[in-house]
Amino acid sequence: MHDEVTAALLCALRQPGRSPGRLLLTGWFSFRDGEATAGDVLARRHASAELTRAGIRHDTAWSPGFRPGELSLETARPEAYDTVLIVCGPVHGPQVIALHARFRACRRLAAGVSVVDPADPAATGFHEIIARDGTAAPARRDLAATAAAGPLPPVAGVVLSHGQGEYGDRRRHEAVNARLTGWLAGKDCARLSADTRLAADDWRLCATAEQFLALVSRCDLVVTTRLHGLVPALRTGTPVIAVDPVAGGAEVGAQARAVGWPALVDAGALSEEVLDHWWRWALSGAGRLAAARHSVR
Template sequence: MRVLVTGWASFVHGEATAGDVLSMSRVGAALTAAGIPHDMALSPVYRADALHLSDAHSERYSHLVFVCGPAHGHQVRSLHERYASCRRIAVGVSILDPGDAAVTGFHRVLARDGLSTPRPDIAVAASTTTVPVVGAVFAPGQREYGAARRHRSVHEALLRWLADLDCARLPLDTRLASDDWRQCRTPDQLASVFARLDAVVTTRLHGLVMGLRAGVPVLAVDPIAGGGKVTAQAAALNWPALVSAEDAVEAGAFDHWWRWCLSPAGRHRARRRDFPAADALTEELLDELRAGLPV
């Protein structure tokens, strides 16, 4: 016996949702625990390094298991043709049409809905590992800096690096809006998001400020050659995790400060909220205004 575990995440033109992949992983874990040899096929679009259906030859398998999602469509029907010699089982699927050849092609269907009383989706029992939740806050073009701008090269380097990190990336924008549900409408709403992050990666001054005022470590990257307002603000806030525009394009430029931000030392430093003379400008403004008051 050898089982091939498949699902919508196996198809080149399918879709790898978190629920699909979790369900497939849970089935794989159950097979491992039961001592049943198996392989899992994933789309090359989703995982280039995985086993793909094109390389999972039918003669290697006694069973094909299709996990999660709707049991319908030509891609599911193609599995019945390709793996005609295997016993085919669908598990945790939704049934839209019991007479569909995509459904009737299975020897056994263990549905989550559509055939009988609804049953819990397999993904609810799957194990996961918690990873850091990181807010990514990028500055706009900032034309006012003229030829010193390095936004494109800095952001390209950051995006390549972020894509390889094992973390949950949350794109954030400090711009508030009342006409777009995707944007926060008030500073309190955005501050509440920052307070729930594990770290912030930003090229924007207020990305640095919002992170540190929430006690969250920030990897700040200045997109201005020679240093702009991000560098100045990091100095004002006594925050060390800063990468210059010149260094950002170098290999491994962000790794040291990323590790430090997630370390106990980095987290402790952020929670200290060590901001010398944090309200100095407001006090200076009040002094200026008071100086003009009549005696």
């Protein structure tokens, strides 16, 4: 059964004599200076699936900053479409107005959007709006709520050291962190940057050691170049990939060896192959069992 917004959209698209020949699916994920949020992309996925199910041919326009090389608003030929649909986000601002101008010959619809100001040209430029909120009609469920989603990837806590000037010319922190974060960017995971520094006046930081322990305990694994990324994670039973950022080894390597933790990488041995090996191990049953043996819970 369709959700309320989708049902209203399909009804609008199937009006006699107005069924689209080809539709361009857009949203804030399409604008060069817009934002491709998780909710926007899920809403697009939901709309695309429903359009496909209804037999409506369509293309998606992506921001070149988010999906380089894909069809964009700049490369989509207006004459190739008779209908433009924008989903999710607010119908507000100059980028939406520019969309109306570029595709002025098309029928323009908006679905699952917020109407900030009904008199705004960004809103009045649509032939029909099926709003999720901002109108006299009751609020409707967001399109992202029922979009199909695949298996959830692991959550990787990332705890990096940027200081330790006491190691002088043995420091490899900048090179190690760059290599490590570049590798992490290519992994299918949710990356959670965590700082071991505590503060009572900064909401972004933990205020107590227990709060930090709670944070790393909820990760599937931790990737760290800090001694106190390694120790708290292991005591909560969370597998760790520990990278020693000091040439010749220092406190991170010493602690990993002291407790018998195998997933240790020296600065001079850092490679994607080695990191991939320990990534697979940390997420395996063997890695989780090894970490559980270190838990003090």
